[in-house]
Amino acid sequence: MASVKEMRTRIAAVKSTQKITKALQMVAAAKLRRAQQQAESARPYAQGMAKVINNLAAGVSGPSAPLLLAGTGKDQRQLVVVATSDRGLAGGFNSGIVRLARERIKALLDSGKDVKIICVGRKGRDQLRRLYGNRIIETFEVGPKAPSMVLAKPIAQKILDLYVAGEFDVVTLISSRFKSVVTQTPTVRQLIPAQVEATGGTAPFYDYEPDEESILTALLPQNIGVQLLAALLDNQAGFFAAQMTAMDNATRNAGDLINALTIKMNRTRQAQITKELIEIISGAAAV
Amino acid sequence: MTDKIAFDIVSPERLLISDSADMVTVPGTEGYMGVMAGHSPVVTTLRPGMIDITNNGSDSRYFIRGGFAEINADKVTVLAEEAIPFSELDLAVIDQRIKDVEEDLIAAKSDAERSKVEAELQELRLVRAAF
Numbered sequence: 001m002a003s004v005k006e007m008r009t010r011i012a013a014v015k016s017t018q019k020i021t022k023a024l025q026m027v028a029a030a031k032l033r034r035a036q037q038q039a040e041s042a043r044p045y046a047q048g049m050a051k052v053i054n055n056l057a058a059g060v061s062g063p064s065a066p067l068l069l070a071g072t073g074k075d076q077r078q079l080v081v082v083a084t085s086d087r088g089l090a091g092g093f094n095s096g097i098v099r100l101a102r103e104r105i106k107a108l109l110d111s112g113k114d115v116k117i118i119c120v121g122r123k124g125r126d127q128l129r130r131l132y133g134n135r136i137i138e139t140f141e142v143g144p145k146a147p148s149m150v151l152a153k154p155i156a157q158k159i160l161d162l163y164v165a166g167e168f169d170v171v172t173l174i175s176s177r178f179k180s181v182v183t184q185t186p187t188v189r190q191l192i193p194a195q196v197e198a199t200g201g202t203a204p205f206y207d208y209e210p211d212e213e214s215i216l217t218a219l220l221p222q223n224i225g226v227q228l229l230a231a232l233l234d235n236q237a238g239f240f241a242a243q244m245t246a247m248d249n250a251t252r253n254a255g256d257l258i259n260a261l262t263i264k265m266n267r268t269r270q271a272q273i274t275k276e277l278i279e280i281i282s283g284a285a286a287v
Numbered sequence: 288m289t290d291k292i293a294f295d296i297v298s299p300e301r302l303l304i305s306d307s308a309d310m311v312t313v314p315g316t317e318g319y320m321g322v323m324a325g326h327s328p329v330v331t332t333l334r335p336g337m338i339d340i341t342n343n344g345s346d347s348r349y350f351i352r353g354g355f356a357e358i359n360a361d362k363v364t365v366l367a368e369e370a371i372p373f374s375e376l377d378l379a380v381i382d383q384r385i386k387d388v389e390e391d392l393i394a395a396k397s398d399a400e401r402s403k404v405e406a407e408l409q410e411l412r413l414v415r416a417a418f
Contacts, residue, residue, distance in 0.1 A: 041301040048297060048366045052330055052357055149299050149368075206357075209317055209331035218332055219355065222368070229299055 004272070007265040011258055018254035024089065025247035032181070032240035038146055039178060039233040046230045049223055055206065056216050057196040066213070068220040071193030072169045077114045079168040080105060081159065081191070083175035083231055084124030085239040086142045091246035093176065093184065093239055094123040100186040101174045105132060116168070120155060120232070147232035149225065156225035163192055175231040176238040182245065184238035189231075191224055290324035294363040296338065296349055298370040303349065311363050312339035313356050314410075322363050329358040335410045337373070338365060348373035350414065352407075378415070385411050 002010075057069055082101045084094045101117075101124070108115050117132060119125040119139040128136065140155050159171055171192040176184045189195070208215055291307040312321045314336030320329075333356055338349040354367035371380075388408045395401040 038300070042299060044295070044302045045297045045299050045366055048295075048357065048364050052355065052366075056330070206328045206330045209315055209329060215330060215332055215355065226299055 002268075004265055004269050007261060007268065011261050011265065014254050014257050014261065018251055018258070021247045021250040021254060025244055025251060028240045028244040028247060032237065032244055035146065035233070035237040035240050036178070039230075039237045042230050042233050046226050049219065049226055053194065053216070053219055053223060054196055056208075056212055056219070057194070066217050066220055068163070068192055068224075069194050069196070069216065072166075074169045075113070077116075077168045077170075078108050079116050079118065079159070079162065079171045080108075081118045081120065081155075081171065081173045081228075082124045082128065083173065083228075083235050084119070084121035084127075085235065086122045086144075087239075088123060089246065090239055090243035091249075093242035093246075094121075094127065096184075097174060097176050097186045098124055098127040100188065101128065102131065104172075104174065104188060105135075118155070118159070121235075142232070142236075147229060147236055149229060152225050152229035152232060156221070156228050159191070159224060160221050168192075173228070173231055175235050178234045178238040178241065181241045184242060189227075191227060194220055194223065291342075292322060292324040292326070292363060293361060294340070294365065296351075296365045296367065296370055298367050303370050303372065306340075306342075308340045308342035310339075310341045312337075312341075313363070313365060314338070314351070315356070320358075322358055325360050326358050326363075328360065329356075331356055331358070333365070333367065335407050337414065338370075350376050381411060381415050385415065 080101065082097065084097050088094065105115050115135055117128060117136045119128060119136055121142050125136065125139045138158060143151065162168055163171060170190065172188055172190050174186065174188050177187045178184055291309060292311060293307045294311050295305045296303040310321050310323045312319055314334055315331040316334050333351060333354050335352045338351055340347045350371045350373060351365065351367035352369040354365065357364045385408065388404060388411060392401065392404045392408060395404050
């Protein structure tokens with residue numbers, strides 16, 4: 001059995017771990033609020049854009065439709081963009097995204113498709129590298145700052161360049177959708193060809209300046225960046241929420257451990273005192 | 288005229304302002320458009336320039352860089368790639384922007400790209416002159 005001194009050191013160690021997890025939890029909680037707000041405030045733009053594109057797309061179809069909307073008509077070569085975070089200590093946040101990515105990539109490979117991967121965030125790259133290292137064509141880091149257009153634009157540009165160069169037929173994005181502080185669900189969404197929801201007949205009849213096609217040609221590439229940014233902001237909020245929950249659990253577990261250890265230590269100490277007393281008493285009785 | 292038109296100015300990062308005004312002037316690709324209540328529905332792309340909001344005789348302005356506007360009879364939604372309230376804008380910011388664009392001009396490869404950058408530069412110089 002461990003000595004009282006050993007147990008005392010152990011308790012001190014767990015206590016300092018608890019302090020760290022507690023601090024991380026509070027930092028995550030503070031950052032979560034900001035990230036959530038950012039994710040919210042990016043929404044009107046993405047929604048406005050989606051609305052206009054939907055309206056436009058309804059009017060433009062057939063052979064004249066832009067490539068980004070119509071696609072290449074094939075789905076052989078797939079590009080999967082996997083967005084995770086740079087850091088860990090967030091429970092199953094990154095693993096969840098990567099698991100979905102792996103399932104999807106495997107399904108695509110099994111049906112004979114060519115798959116390439118772009119990773120956003122270090123964690124995703126680290127986990128995917130083991131299985132699909134040779135398929136990763138590029139990795140972007142999220143960086144310490146909150147995601148902004150500065151981050152999303154080069155990624156969108158890279159995707160567009162590859163697509164325009166005819167490297168891919170379909171581009172999908174896998175990231176975590178922030179539903180609430182307790183639920184973040186990894187989701188797949190298709191970036192190219194752009195997904196258009198059928199609009200009800202309520203849309204007013206718009207005039208277009210210069211004309212439908214040139215607006216659409218200008219908007220669709222922008223939309224990739226906007227969708228990416230929205231996804232990254234969602235990811236950011238989800239990451240902090242997951243980290244907060246994970247660190248809260250860790251703090252609680254550390255507390256339980258400290259309690260258990262303290263009780264054990266007290267028992268051992270008491271047992272020792274009792275033993276010494278018995279020795280003294282029996283020694284005295286023998287005299 | 289008492290009819291006001293509602294307007295939103297949105298950048299990818301945030302909703303800058305949501306309010307209503309007598310008239311909103313937006314820098315369309317094919318010229319400035321003054322939008323008042325009852326305008327026919329239009330979707331237009333925007334070039335870099337000033338959005339002018341006239342309300343009860345007072346004026347407020349926003350500098351925007353590209354994007355597009357969706358205009359309805361009762362609402363204008365401006366989705367700008369970048370939007371800065373005029374009050375937050377100062378000469379240093381514009382000068383920096385002009386310098387950036389001038390560098391873009393040197394780096395521009397195709398003619399189409401060059402003419403696009405030139406138009407932006409001209410617009411920025413106009414904005415600077417307005418001070």
